[in-house]
Amino acid sequence: MxxxxxxxxxxxxxxxxxxxxxxxxxxxxxxxxxxxxxxxxxxxxxxxxxxxxxxxxxxxxxxxxxxxxAFGALSSALNALQAAIKSLSDGTTLSTFGATASGKGMDPKAGPGAVAGSYSIDVKQIAASQSLSSAAFDATAKLGTGKLTISIGGKSTDVTIDSTNNTLSGIANAINKAGNNPGVTATIVTGTGGAHLVLRSTTTGAANTINVSTSNVQNDTGLSSLGVTSTPGANGAASTIVSSDTSKAWQQSEAAQDALFTIGGIAASSSANAVTAAISGVTLNLSSAAVGTTQTLTIAPDTTAQNTAITNFANLYNTVVTTINSLSSYDKTSKTGGALLGDSTLTTIKNSLASIVGGGVGTGSSAIGLASIGITLKGDPADGTLVIDSKKLSTALTSSPAQVAALFNSTNGIGAKLNKSITDFVKTGGIIDTRSTALNADLKSITTQQTTLAxxxxxxxxxxxxxxxxxxxxxxxxxxxxxxxxxxxxxxxxxxxxxxxx
CATH class of the missing domain: 1.10.287 (Helix Hairpins)
Structure with missing residues (x-):
């Protein structure tokens, strides 16, 4: 009943x-x-x-x-599985590479376009941004009025200095607030000799040198001495400076320079320490610890990421199977069944997924299945979940990458077929959506009938x-x-x- x-x-x-x-x-x-x-x-x-x-x-x-x-729980499990197999269904995970360096100060990252290989890299210097400090001034002294032109890397801005901002701190604030500031920050550092105006480039690289010129100076008590000309070093080397007033000369705290290095004996440079153009598909993140060292950069398939992706796929497939088993279960003691016991939609989904996972890829003697990489069905056929032999999976990824790639190829691989099947199940107009729409319509009708009855x-x-x-x-x-x-x-x-x- x-x-x-x-x-x-x-x-x-x-x-x-x-x-x-x-x-x-x-x-x-x-x-x-x-x-x-x-x-x-x-x-x-x-x-x-x-x-x-x-x-x-x-x-x-x-x-x-x-x-x-129940259909909501099933959809959630299917969506999680689909998200997990995305990188397996389009082949991106199995074509990823990892990059390692033999020493410190070079953190390499391999991305799309990387190719397996080994490179000897000698880092001569890293990229740096220029920092200049002015001569010492009285922090509260009025330095005069006029105009400062600040330029860097071919861009410039004019800063008006008047009676409201002609102290050293006022000048720093005016530079920082300039609407078209080309990439220079200003601050005041006070030492034993007085206050210094410190200018810094916000961008590394030999070309990004700071220049300051003065014009229309009135009541000059120091403003004209803030002029400075910077010259980029040849071939990315350190920059040099010349002050407009040698008696109140600027000091170069840090020179503007490029990162200089060799790759297999080939000289290369970069204005940034995140080097992206030297080796195709590889970013070299350089720091000072790499200077003066010769390191070996190794690009190889990222079996760790691949192992994680395949293991995650198997675990989330098990979540789907466990959800299906729970929804279709029957307890003989309590004589109660799962919410979708005997439901044809659930049966269709279960059989479709099991067929893909159990069928593998290819036909005849060329057919390969998950068992070949250490993933098998649990001993109880009624259970339907997968068991992972981690050691065998790691071995397959290392010694048989072509076989793994074939098993998860983007055309008819297990990931691609599961992705297509799940899409058909969960899409708008799919079998789950059709059932859910009908149930929602029925619930709406029931609410109307309950109102009428009330x-x-x-x-x-x-x-x-x-x-x-x-x-x-x-x-x-x-x-x-x-x-x-x-x-x-x-x-x-x-x-x-x-x-x-x-």
Whole structure:
């Protein structure tokens, strides 16, 4: 017997019992033993009229909600699996490379376009941004008015210096706030000799040198001495400077320079320490620890990432299978089944996924399956989950990369076929969406029916209340009349007032 039928029968039987109990109040009221219980009687009669339909709607609502939730859980598991196999289905994971350096100060990263190989790299210097510090000034002194032109790397900005900003700190603030600042930051550093204006380039590289020129200087007490010319070093070497006022000369705290290095004896340079153009598909992240060293850079397939991706695929496939098994299970002890027990949609999905994972790739003697890389089905065929032999998988990735690549090729590999199958299941208009749409429509219809039934119950309650309240009043009047006549004329056991002349 279905859950819905059981719920309806139980609700109907309970309603009939309530009617029988409430009916006793009519009998009692008609015999004068008590007042009729109108509220209980009305509630019982209305419930008797609506209990079966109410229970049926509630049971169907619960069933639909449970089924909808089950499809939601299944979709979540399938989406997680699809996300995990994306890099396996398009072949990107199995074509990834890792990069390692034999020493310190060079953190290499391999990306798209990298090719396996080994390179000897000698780092001469790393890229640096220029930093200049002016001569010492009184921090509060007025240096004059005029214009400073700040340029770097072919870009420049003009900074107006007037009576509101002609102290050293005012000049620094004006430079930092310039709307078209070309990439220079200014700060004040105070030492034992006074305050210094410090200019820094925000970009590394030999070409990014700082130049400062002054013009229209009035009331000059130091402003004109802030001029400085920087010259980039040849072939990326360190920059040099010339101050406009040698008596108040600038100092170059750090020179602008390129990173200089050789790759297999070939000279190369980079304006940044994240070197992207030297080796195709490889980024070399250089730091000072690499200077003066000769290191070996090795580019090789990233078996660690590949192992992680394949293991993750197997684990999430197991999550899908476990979810399916739970939704289709049956407990003989409690005689209860999963939310999708016997559901044809669930069966279709289960069989489709199992066929792909168990079938492998290729035909005949050229066919290869997951077992060839250490992934097999659990001993119990009914279970359907995968077991991973990590050692065998690692060996396959190292010694048989072509076989692994074939198993997960982007055309008809396991990942590609699973991706297509899952897309068909979870897409708009797919079998899960179709079922979910129908369930949501049914739930909407049930809500409408419940509203209609509630309105009917309210109407019926009002009708019964009016009828039985009137009946209760009539029976009370009749009982009162009966008692009066008995007192007047007597009854079977009394003489009455008239008979005794009282």
């Amino acid at each position: 279905s859950t819905i039928t059981t719920s309806v029968n139980s609700a109907t039987a309970n309603a009939q019992s309530q009617v029988q109990q409430a009916a006793q109040s009519i009998i009692s009221g008609s015999t004068g033993n008590s007042t009729m219980d109108v509220a209980t009687l009305v509630s019982a009669l209305v419930n008797a009229k609506t209990a079966g339909q109410t229970a049926a709607l509630k049971a169907k609502q619960t069933s639909d909600t449970t089924t909808l939730s 309105n009917y119950s309210a109407q019926l309650t009002k009708q019964y209340q009016n009828q039985f309240t009137a009946l209760n009043t009539l029976m009370a009047t009749m009982n009162n009349n009966s008692q009066y006549l008995t007192a007047l004329f007597g009854g079977s056991k009394s003489a009455g007032a008239l008979a005794t002349n009282k």
